[in-house]
Amino acid sequence: MRQHGRVSSQPVIDPLSVAALDTERHVAASGWDQPARLFALVRTADLLEREPQLRAGMGPADFAEGALTAIEQEGLPQTSSLETLLGRIAWPQEVDGCAFAIERMVVPPEAERDLPTRSDDAVEALASHPDRKDVRLLVAVLRDGSSICLLRQREHDSDDAVATGRDLAPGLVEALRATLTD
Known part of the structure; x- marks a missing residue:
């Protein structure tokens, strides 16, 4: 279709990206302070x-x-152990992929250097840090190895801004891929 002398085309979005965005919106509709949520992705x-x-x-x-x-x-x-939780999951062949949503606190790298060694104290220190950002991360992967990560900040929740990338959470991507191996 031509418009104003230019060729116009709809952006092509792969099915994994569409499913991840829809899933993130579904999770976001329930607000913040949620536990981790896990989804099977099927064709x-x-x-x-x-x-x-x-x-x-x-x-x-x-x-x-x-x-x-x-x-x-x-x-x-x-x-509290993501590794333990995901290490117990194995999907049947009918499942083509999975998506995992989790909320986290993010602080500047220098704030992590002086954290207490006791985990409860460290969480308390992170929660009270003045530069803390609350984020929701959704990672989706397929058996073919493809993945996408979405990140929503609580402070930008009302404008529905979601950052996307393939490598926002490489450890979580790998852990989810491991749940799909035979």
């Missing part, structure tokens, strides 16, 4: 083949080629 076409009654509740975007549907995993055990 929508495969899901509808197994569960045709879901078709009525879906919109046009859900039928795009390669579209993914996020299915929240209820009853996620609450633990």
Whole structure:
């Protein structure tokens, strides 16, 4: 389509990015101070083949080629050790990927140098730091190795600004990929 002498085209967004953004908005709708949340990502076409009654509740975007549907995993055990939690998860082959949302406090690197060694004291020191930023991180990965990370800051929550990147949380990306290996 030509407009004003230029070729116009819609931006192409991959299904993983679309699913991650939709999942992050879903999590954001519940506000802040939430526990970690885990989602299975499945190809929508495969899901509808197994569960045709879901078709009525879906919109046009859900039928795009390669579209993914996020299915929240209820009853996620609450633990302070992300490694322990993710180390216990193994997805069946019907699951094409997963997404994990978690809230964190971020401080400048110099603030981390003088943290107390006892974890409860360290958390308290971080929480009271004047330059602390509250963020929500959503990481989504697929079996083929592709990934995306989304970051929302609490202070910019009202403007719906979400930063995206492939390497915002490399450790979490790798931990989630490990849940998908056979």
